[in-house]
Structure formats: C-alpha cells, structure tokens
Amino acid sequence: MKDTHQADPDRQAWMSLLAKAPEGRVAALLDACTARPAFTWLRAPETGAVMLRGRAGGTGAPFNLGEMTVIRCALTLDCGTVGHAYVQGRRKADAEAAALVDALMQTEAADGLHAAVLEPLRQERDTARATRAAKAAATKVDFFTMTRGED
Amino acid sequence: MYVAVKGGERAIENAHGWLAEERRGDPGLAELSVAQIREQLALAVNRVMAEGSLYDPDLAALAIKQARGDLIEAIFLIRAYRTTLPRFGASAPVETGRMACDRRISATFRDVPGGQILGPTFDYTHRLLDFKLAAEGEPPEAPGHPAEPAPAPVPRVAEFLNREGLIEEAPRDDTPPPDLTREPLEMPADRALRLQALARADEGFTLSMAYSTQRGYARNHAFVGELRIGTVPVEMEIPELGFAVEIGEVTLTECETVNQFTGSKTEPAQFTRGYGLVFGQTERKAISMALVDRALRWEELGEDNVGAPAQDAEFVLYHADNIQATGFLEHIKLPHYVDFQSELELVRKLRREAQETREAAE
Known part of the structure; x- marks a missing residue:
C-alpha cells in the first residue's frame, strides 16, 4: 500500500491539522462545503496504539514513555486519488473525514477545501492556543523588590 | 497449587449484579457521565493514563467509572485493554x-x-474545604487581566x-x-x-x-x-x-x-x-x-x-x-484450600511428633 510520495510540506501540514481537530469538527466543515464523494476503503478504520517516546533530560537518549490510542484508515476516490488519516483517539467518523479531506486536497477541489475546511480549522486552533497562552501568561509572576532599610 | 473447583457460578453472578447496583449508587441521583469524569476529575484521569501507560482520556474516564473510582482497578482495566491494540509504530521523541x-x-x-x-496550580491555596463547591453554581470564569501570551x-x-x-x-543520542x-x-x-x-x-x-x-x-x-x-x-x-x-x-x-x-x-x-x-x-x-x-x-x-x-x-x-x-498481593485472597490443607497437615504432624518425643522422654 506504499505510495510514492515526496515529503510534501503542505500535505504534512494539512494532515497534522486534521489529526488535531476537535471531535466532529472536520466532518462538520467538510459536509457544510461539499457533498461527500464516493470512495472505497483501502484500509477500513482500525484502532491501534503508537508508542510515544521522550528523551532523557529532554534532549538526550530516547526512552519509551507510554502508548497513545490512534485510529488510521486509507481510502480511494473514484478518480483513484488515495487519502490517508492517522488520528489520535478512537473516533472512526473523524478518521474517515480526515482521510476524505486528505484525498480531496490532492484533487481540483483543493482550493475550495482549503478555504472552507483547513483555514477555519487553523484559525480555531490558533484562537484556542492563544486563549490558553493568555490564561497562562496571566499567572506569570511579576517580582518586585520591597524597599530595604539600608540607611 | 491450583485445582479447578466448580460450584460458585450463581454466587459470582449475583455478586457481579450487586456490584453493578452498588456502582450506580442511589438511583435517585443523576448518573455520572464519562465526559463529566473526563472533564471534572481530570487529575484522576491523568493518573490512570500515566500508570495505565495509555494516553486516552475517554478510556481512562470510562475505567474510573467502571472501577467505582478505584484508580488501581482502573489502571488494571487500561493495561488489559492496551494489550488488545495492534502497535502502529513509535513516535519521534516528543520535543x-x-x-x-x-x-x-x-x-x-x-x-x-x-x-x-x-x-x-493547587500551590498557594489554603487547603481549606471550599463549601461553595458543594452548592451547584455557574462555571467560574478564569480570572486575571488579559496578558500578553x-x-x-x-x-x-x-x-x-x-x-x-x-x-x-x-547530549542527543538516537539509540533505539x-x-x-x-x-x-x-x-x-x-x-x-x-x-x-x-x-x-x-x-x-x-x-x-x-x-x-x-x-x-x-x-x-x-x-x-x-x-x-x-x-x-x-x-x-x-x-x-x-x-x-x-x-x-x-x-x-x-x-x-x-x-x-x-x-x-x-x-x-x-x-x-x-x-x-x-x-x-x-x-x-x-x-x-x-x-x-x-x-x-x-x-x-x-x-x-x-x-x-x-x-x-x-x-x-x-x-x-x-x-x-496488586496482582500478586490480591491473588492470596483467592481459594488456596489445597495449599492450606497441606500446611495444616504439616503443622499437625509436627505437633504430633513433638508430643511423642515429649512422652518418650517422660
């Protein structure tokens, strides 16, 4: 099932964005923008685990930290384009929607999907991050020195 | 020693039925949802994920519900579940x-x-019970002035x-x-x-x-x-x-x-x-x-x-x-009737021998 893909930075970026979207969000955006095309499963959604690794001291030798649930699938559109998804968790509908978007992004539908699915996802992700970062920043300590009785 | 014995089916079935009833608690109170556990008992969920060695907040919350809040039992459920999953691979080391x-x-x-x-953080809290939490209320807004991220x-x-x-x-090293x-x-x-x-x-x-x-x-x-x-x-x-x-x-x-x-x-x-x-x-x-x-x-x-x-x-x-x-510790509560029978025989024999030696000496 190995496709001969170059490491395409755009595709890496959209697959990453799709994998990290909140539950149901990719499907909602996809269905709001287009009717789903017909497809056949190349690999029906399958739940498994990925072993997460860390590094000793944050930067040193790798070690196995523990596993994470992941669902993956692959599908073929009628035109022959193949879409893949690897998504954290066990949500079949999310994996299917992500694989469909991945496939459609390699077709003429790409520009429309970019505007209707990927761009909103990216904005929502950035907003969520900024909101959380602002909450963290509000808990940052401002040290000040009390007047010392030196003279 | 392990010997298969039959006869407990009905008792076990009834025990499990009662367990389910006790897990539910007072039916007059609303049932906890898995999502509520995930969101509101997040630190318990985190512990179950860490020690269960499987990152999946929904599964950890389900395990906590099933285990009636017994976190080691919940971790056990997660460990058992993870053995059923195919391994897709390993991540790059997290940065x-x-x-x-x-x-x-x-x-x-x-x-x-x-x-x-x-x-x-809990740091700098006074560790005094907050009775406001015992009353139902609106979700609090995160306080604090807007700050630059x-x-x-x-x-x-x-x-x-x-x-x-x-x-x-x-130093960086990439030994598997x-x-x-x-x-x-x-x-x-x-x-x-x-x-x-x-x-x-x-x-x-x-x-x-x-x-x-x-x-x-x-x-x-x-x-x-x-x-x-x-x-x-x-x-x-x-x-x-x-x-x-x-x-x-x-x-x-x-x-x-x-x-x-x-x-x-x-x-x-x-x-x-x-x-x-x-x-x-x-x-x-x-x-x-x-x-x-x-x-x-x-x-x-x-x-x-x-x-x-x-x-x-x-x-x-x-x-x-x-x-x-806990597996090794808790197994000793399971039937060891035959093991114990042999221990009993041994102690009786030793006592009998000691008694005979004493009587012979007298």
Missing part, C-alpha cells in the same frame, strides 16, 4: 522544549527567561547552566530504546528502561522512594531546576507515506532536577540532573520520578552505593508497578 506551557516554574532561578508561570517556546533552564559548563549535558512491554524487564536496566518503568510506576511508591532520598537515604540534594506542564505535538513517520506527520497532541508534565554533586573519580564537580516525564498534569509524580531517576544513576556518576533502597534498581523497578504488585 518538550517546544511545549506550549500552561505552567512553568523554576525553583533555582527567580528571573528565568520566559518567567515563572504558575498555571492552574508568553513567548513560545520557553527556553530550558538547564541551558543556562550548560553555558557555564556547570551542569552535566544530556528497550521496551518493557515487549521484552521482560531484566537487570541491569539502562537509563532508558528505568525511565520507561518509572513513567508508568505507581505514584505513591515513586513518591515514597523520592522522599526517602530527601530524608537521607542516598541524599542527592535535589532542586527543581524546572517543572513544566503543557501540550506537545506527537509526530510519527507514516510508513505507507514515507514522511512524518503530527498525529495528535498530548499534555505532559516534565521535571528536571538540578542536583548537587561534588565530583567523583570519573566526573568533575558540577550539577547533575534527574529527569521526570509523565502523561497529563501529574507534577507530584514527575518530581518524584526525577529524584528516583537521579538516585538510580549513582553507578554511572561514580558515586558510592550506600545501600539505600532508592539506589537499588532491582528493588525499585521490580516493586514500582502497581498492577504487578
């Missing part, structure tokens, strides 16, 4: 230096670049000491790590294997081992150089595509200790490091892990083995797993 930090503190440098970010990524504290050469370095879920844990265990075992170790056991080093059993003078909690992306090479993508995002707690070290035969006087990395917001466990990691490094740093429990890798690693421990 904690790129963490989007909710919390980041250093106990060694007040004015650390990036700042002291307290995050949603912290610059991301926040630099590592160890890097500042590194610049002066005052702390041991953790051993995996105790694939090969049985055997001694001697290298640091990668020890870290894996500690990351899933029982929090209480790890805490006590760490505390023992603070009280003087292999004291290693730990400071929390840096503690950070936040999210990191998980990147994995997709075999069928031949390139890596981010497949998700996890919350981790990382603790790096800075430990006093006066030098040894092989190493100059410098600060050394202990390391803790744990799933979820789990800082007590991460700090404990870092202290125990440091204690277990005595040999590679050329320190003396003072015979302290926390220096004994075999003792620590073979007793740190609460599922192994």
Whole structure:
C-alpha cells in the first residue's frame, strides 16, 4: 500500500491539522462545503496504539514513555486519488473525514477545501492556543523588590 | 497449587449484579457521565493514563467509572485493554522544549527567561474545604487581566547552566530504546528502561522512594531546576507515506532536577540532573520520578552505593508497578484450600511428633 510520495510540506501540514481537530469538527466543515464523494476503503478504520517516546533530560537518549490510542484508515476516490488519516483517539467518523479531506486536497477541489475546511480549522486552533497562552501568561509572576532599610 | 473447583457460578453472578447496583449508587441521583469524569476529575484521569501507560482520556474516564473510582482497578482495566491494540509504530521523541506551557516554574532561578508561570496550580491555596463547591453554581470564569501570551517556546533552564559548563549535558543520542512491554524487564536496566518503568510506576511508591532520598537515604540534594506542564505535538513517520506527520497532541508534565554533586573519580564537580516525564498534569509524580531517576544513576556518576533502597534498581523497578504488585498481593485472597490443607497437615504432624518425643522422654 506504499505510495510514492515526496515529503510534501503542505500535505504534512494539512494532515497534522486534521489529526488535531476537535471531535466532529472536520466532518462538520467538510459536509457544510461539499457533498461527500464516493470512495472505497483501502484500509477500513482500525484502532491501534503508537508508542510515544521522550528523551532523557529532554534532549538526550530516547526512552519509551507510554502508548497513545490512534485510529488510521486509507481510502480511494473514484478518480483513484488515495487519502490517508492517522488520528489520535478512537473516533472512526473523524478518521474517515480526515482521510476524505486528505484525498480531496490532492484533487481540483483543493482550493475550495482549503478555504472552507483547513483555514477555519487553523484559525480555531490558533484562537484556542492563544486563549490558553493568555490564561497562562496571566499567572506569570511579576517580582518586585520591597524597599530595604539600608540607611 | 491450583485445582479447578466448580460450584460458585450463581454466587459470582449475583455478586457481579450487586456490584453493578452498588456502582450506580442511589438511583435517585443523576448518573455520572464519562465526559463529566473526563472533564471534572481530570487529575484522576491523568493518573490512570500515566500508570495505565495509555494516553486516552475517554478510556481512562470510562475505567474510573467502571472501577467505582478505584484508580488501581482502573489502571488494571487500561493495561488489559492496551494489550488488545495492534502497535502502529513509535513516535519521534516528543520535543518538550517546544511545549506550549500552561505552567512553568523554576525553583533555582527567580528571573528565568520566559518567567515563572504558575498555571492552574493547587500551590498557594489554603487547603481549606471550599463549601461553595458543594452548592451547584455557574462555571467560574478564569480570572486575571488579559496578558500578553508568553513567548513560545520557553527556553530550558538547564541551558543556562550548560553555558557555564556547570551542569552535566544530556547530549542527543538516537539509540533505539528497550521496551518493557515487549521484552521482560531484566537487570541491569539502562537509563532508558528505568525511565520507561518509572513513567508508568505507581505514584505513591515513586513518591515514597523520592522522599526517602530527601530524608537521607542516598541524599542527592535535589532542586527543581524546572517543572513544566503543557501540550506537545506527537509526530510519527507514516510508513505507507514515507514522511512524518503530527498525529495528535498530548499534555505532559516534565521535571528536571538540578542536583548537587561534588565530583567523583570519573566526573568533575558540577550539577547533575534527574529527569521526570509523565502523561497529563501529574507534577507530584514527575518530581518524584526525577529524584528516583537521579538516585538510580549513582553507578554511572561514580558515586558510592550506600545501600539505600532508592539506589537499588532491582528493588525499585521490580516493586514500582502497581498492577504487578496488586496482582500478586490480591491473588492470596483467592481459594488456596489445597495449599492450606497441606500446611495444616504439616503443622499437625509436627505437633504430633513433638508430643511423642515429649512422652518418650517422660
């Protein structure tokens, strides 16, 4: 099932964005923008685990930290384009929607999907991050020195 | 000795039925949903993910519900579930230096670049019961003035000491790590294997081992150089595509200790490091892990083995797993009728022999 893909930075970026979207969000955006095309499963959604690794001291030798649930699938559109998804968790509908978007992004539908699915996802992700970062920043300590009785 | 015995089916079935009823509690009260547990008992969920060694908040919340809040039972359920999953591969090592930090503190440098970010912490609370929580109310808004987001990524504290050469370095290395879920844990265990075992170790056991080093059993003078909690992306090479993508995002707690070290035969006087990395917001466990990691490094740093429990890798690693421990511990409550019968026979025989010897002497 190995496709001969170059490491395409755009595709890496959209697959990453799709994998990290909140539950149901990719499907909602996809269905709001287009009717789903017909497809056949190349690999029906399958739940498994990925072993997460860390590094000793944050930067040193790798070690196995523990596993994470992941669902993956692959599908073929009628035109022959193949879409893949690897998504954290066990949500079949999310994996299917992500694989469909991945496939459609390699077709003429790409520009429309970019505007209707990927761009909103990216904005929502950035907003969520900024909101959380602002909450963290509000808990940052401002040290000040009390007047010392030196003279 | 194990002998199969029949006869308990009806009792077991009724016991399980009653368990389900007791789990539900008073039917006049609303039932807890898995999502409520996930959102409102998040630190319990984090502990179950960390010690169950499987990152999936929904499954951990379900396990807590099924186990009636018994976290070790919940961890057991998660460990059993994970054995049913096919392994798709391993991630690239997570880059904690790129963490989007909710919390980041250093106990060694007040004015650390990036700042002291307290995050949603219990620290500085008064530990007085808050009876307002007993009344139903509106969800609180996060207080605080709008602030400029912290610059991301926040630099590592160890890097500042590194610049002066005052702390041991953790040079990058890409040796594939051993995996105790694939090969049985055997001694001697290298640091990668020890870290894996500690990351899933029982929090209480790890805490006590760490505390023992603070009280003087292999004291290693730990400071929390840096503690950070936040999210990191998980990147994995997709075999069928031949390139890596981010497949998700996890919350981790990382603790790096800075430990006093006066030098040894092989190493100059410098600060050394202990390391803790744990799933979820789990800082007590991460700090404990870092202290125990440091204690277990005595040999590679050329320190003396003072015979302290926390220096004994075999003792620590073979007793740190609460599922192994509870499995062996709790099995003794299961029927051992035949074992015990033979013990009974033995004691009777010894007493009889002693009695006969006494009577012969009289």
